[in-house]
Structures are given as C-alpha cells and as structure tokens.
Amino acid sequence: MKMVCAVIRPEMFGSVKAALEADGVYGMTVTEVMGRGAQRGIALKFRGKVMPVELIPKVKIEMVVSDADVEKVIGIIRANGRTGKPGDGRIFVLSVESIYRVRTDQEEAEEA
Numbered sequence: 038m039k040m041v042c043a044v045i046r047p048e049m050f051g052s053v054k055a056a057l058e059a060d061g062v063y064g065m066t067v068t069e070v071m072g073r074g075a076q077r078g079i080a081l082k083f084r085g086k087v088m089p090v091e092l093i094p095k096v097k098i099e100m101v102v103s104d105a106d107v108e109k110v111i112g113i114i115r116a117n118g119r120t121g122k123p124g125d126g127r128i129f130v131l132s133v134e135s136i137y138r139v140r141t142d143q144e145e146a147e148e149a
C-alpha cells in the first residue's frame with residue numbers, strides 16, 4: 038500500500054475529486070494548507086508596491102491506495118489538477134506499513 042499525498046490548487050480540487058470518484062477512488066483525507074514551492078511564494082503588486090506572499094493556500098489530499106493503483110491515481114490528479122502554470126502542485130508517494138479499521142479487530146488486508 039502507498040499513500041499518495043497531493044498538494045494542489047484549491048480551485049482544481051473539485052474536478053480532481055470528481056475524476057477520482059469516477060474511477061472508483063473514494064477514501065481520502067483533505068486538508069486546507071498553506072505552502073510554497075520552488076518560487077518561494079509569489080510577488081504581488083499592490084498600488085505600485087511589490088508585496089511578497091511567502092505562503093499560498095493549497096489543498097492537500099491524502100489517499101492510501103494499493104500499489105497497483107498508484108500510477109492511475111497520479112495520472113488522474115495530473116490530468117485534472119493542471120493549469121500549466123507554476124504552482125499547480127506536487128505529488129508525494131509514501132510507503133504505508135499497516136492499516137487498521139477502528140470498527141473491526143482485524144488488520145486490513147494488503148489490497149483492502
């Protein structure tokens with residue numbers, strides 16, 4: 038199992054979620070976050086002055102998926118989260134050691 042952790046533009050979240058859903062990916066944790074990437078934020082011009090904005094609002098989606106589904110999920114996020122401009126986001130993939138459901142006593146099976 039892997040955790041796909043995607044940090045994307047808030048305005049793209051709706052279409053990313055809909056596309057994941059259309060492909061049968063439902064389980065997710067979603068958090069509104071602040072972040073920055075390679076450009077270290079953005080420079081806003083306001084009344085002739087340049088104001089640096091170091092942290093920009095993003096949406097973080099965390100999804101635990103089977104190894105076999107990782108490429109599919111990444112493809113969906115890329116296809117539906119992209120504007121082509123800097124700031125479209127990043128996707129991180131982490132290994133997941135084990136999964137438990139609180140309701141039951143068993144550890145989840147590998148492909149659960």
Ligand SMILES: Nc1ncnc2c1ncn2[C@@H]1O[C@H](COP(=O)(O)OP(=O)(O)OP(=O)(O)O)[C@@H](O)[C@H]1O
Nearest residue numbers: 044071072073074075076095122123124125126127
């Ligand atoms: N190295 C990093 N570690 C953790 N989070 C990061 C890292 N880089 C980017 N992020 C997260 O991803 C968000 C979006 O980053 P962003 O899309 O600007 O990445 P980038 O690498 O600068 O790519 P681009 O050149 O397309 O802007 C950031 O706001 C931040 O939350």
Ligand SMILES: [Mg+2]
Nearest residue numbers: 074075076124
């Ligand atoms: Mg950037």
